[in-house]
Amino acid sequence: MESLYELVINSLPISKKKIMLIDDEEVIHNVIKNALKGDKYEIFSMYEGASAIRDISKVKPDLVITDITMPGKDGLQVCMEIKSNSDTTSIPVMILSAHADDQIIEKGFNAGADEYITKPFSMEEIVSKVESVLSETLNKRKEKILIVDDSPTVISVLKNGISKEGFTVITASDGDEGLQKALTESPDIIISDIEMPKMNGFEFCKQVKADQITKHIPFVALTSKGSRGARGLGKRAGINAYLLKPFTIEKVVVIIERFLAEKREILEIERDLMLASISSLAKALDERDNYTRYHSENVAKYTVMIASSIGLSKEEIEKLRLAALLHDIGKIGIRDEILFKKDKLSPEEYKTIQEHPEKGASILQPIPSLKDIIPYILYHHEKYDGSGLKGLNGEDIPLGARILAVADAYDALTTDRPYRKCVEKDDAVRIIKENSGKHFCPACVENFMKIFEN
Template identity: 40%
Template sequence: MGNLRILVIDDSPSTRRGLIELLHPLRADIEEASNGKEGLAIVESANVDLVITDMDMPGMDGLELCQHLQSHPNTRGIPVIIVSAFDSEGDIDLGFQAGAWAYVSKREAFTELLKTIEEVLSKFSFHRERLILVVDDSRLVCRMVKEGLERAGFQVVTAKNGRIAYELITQRKPDLILSDLDMPVMNGFELCDTLQASLEYNTIPFVVMSTISDRAHIKRIIRRGAVSYIVKPFNMDQMVILVERILSDQFQILVKERERLESERSLMLGSIASLISALEARDPYTRGHSETVAEIVGGMTTLMNASYEEIEMATIGGRLHDIGKIGIRDDILFKPGGLTPQEFDMIKQHPIIGANILKPITSLSDVVSMVLYHHERPDGRGYPHGLTSVPFWASLVSVADIYSALCSKRPYQDPMPEEKVLQIIHDVRGTQLTEESVELFMAWHATKNSKQER
């Protein structure tokens, strides 16, 4: 701990000498003062890393000193340890309320002080290296949270909306984000979704602070990627404890594990997607079909104001919907003419084959039903199970699959005009396709056309 500068404040010269002797193993540069006023002058004129102060002193006592240090930005982050003979619960509570980082009884200083200093400096070093981004359109909330976190030793930057916050994030990646939800320009939901969609930023812990305490609302933002939720108004001590917990080593281990699993999952999905591309590449009529379906399903899901996870899941389902065709014989799969009933029965097995391929992959459990049921129909004439109630996500794949097939050139037919395809999709709503999926598809198609016309 070379070059560590510690200020010892006590109105008793003998007590100061005793404390300085205790600090000898630290090999620190020691300054001393007889009261808070003298100590404050030293702090303001020199770089002090730690203040050790008595509570009861003439001129300015330890509590007043703490409060003064906490009220000024330049001294707010300096850790203070109170060493006092006043060690009742009330005295200790007053010390922490004033801003002390630790409180040691003079009776226990000989055995506890060095250990406490080590803990405080370790905590301070950890905090000082961490950048917190506070996002709220209320200047009062931003100032209160900023000052509270700076008192705890953190670096803090603020933004009044999600757009400004994202600009700050691209300039310097924060270690944690505290964000309101209801803000202009870009709200907290949109900021969270934007970060979750980024491989670079989706591991930044995102904590929501909001006046809304509805459990369904809280679950919604947690599903979208937030790691915690704190209801306004909150106590700043409560906030600091939450931030410390999230930034703890254990949490960082979990984040690293999440990054590893995401990397393995991406590699696995890339391998499966390559298999599908290789399968489709053998047939010029189906080349790119799965990517088209994935794009459509992802676009439809986006219109629902779905979470990033739901959009990703739906897109993956669209991309993998025909993975089961890997298990179908080539002479049937690429047959240029019509299929016999027996051959079509074999084709109808591809959803089951695909689901069986994906079932062992736990992270794709939501995708399995999309693969298994994308050929089911509301009228019960679909396959493989003849369901009359088609799962929602599978129904999105169904309509995208039909649109892509009808718009593509096939051995037995030329691509249909767009207007005719849309009419067919409209006509089969309620029989081959669900009402809800057709309605959402038509909304996506209209949005796509409006973008192309710009």
């Protein structure tokens, strides 16, 4: 029999693809919105480049469609800024332009555009191009490969061959630049030449393996030397594998896939251990207090229901479920005489209770696989009107934290506590509804109400 969580997850609607449309002409917005109307796409209209760049990290679009000629930042500048930022570089960009000149089109692709459409265009053409670009994006892999070589020819051959397999490729021309990119780009694998100016491959590898941030990255040495002496130097430096020149792209891909398979296996083991630890921590927290036993599980259940009603992806809902199970983990460090006190708390004791989101975030900080859920735990006691613990307001509060706030409040209101009796479910719903726009996010309350009414 499926659990409530599995039933909700398996019945989720397909989430809409988000498209940011940047054009200073209202008529273009109307035409494209009409062409892409329906349940597949959500259009975010922007009318100039600067505001689009400012909001792109907040919107997180699946595709950007931009005109070239606009006041302020033009489309080429917008495209270059998107592609030069590591947080947005993977977002495909489609350029719209009245210019059909080959030189202008070449400038568009040189700026990093994935597609170019000339005006006027038909509705069928825009739909076809959007579907094509999004389909190609789906087939791209998330893994990043860093190639370091002082030969432009070698870099070009490797980049073209590896990119065709769907990998994201980052390049550097020497060890110094490679080390910087290893630190900032967090590649999954490094492929580096040995004989390079400034810093050779052995020294580059040694520095990669000496840094806590990069030491786990597999290092593949590209060399024409296969002598025992070179292998000895490589072993001491920390090189994981060798590629002897001349090489084939097929052999390069085999080595990449081997290391990625090993990494996936390690991550699965770590995830299983992490989930077991999470379950134990959540259970220990709930068992500590008879009043809040099952609180974490209840909050997780309500959180999943609200998130699914909003239409979040399965991946995001799973993150929220974990965040809900651990949202009060910071209370583990609070003394029993404060946590279970029946009388009114002193200002100092109340301050200690208020610190539990921050303490919870600190407890989880060392676990890399939980980094995405930490903001939800840290900000789940913020209030929509800005009167919460850290003063965040509105949509500056992460959506996951806003959902958690409603789920947490409902279970708290309908559960006995040492200092008060629970309220009836109808009264709890009324209290939450009355605080929509004040304590709680209106959209989260609206979706919570749908669940309660059903």
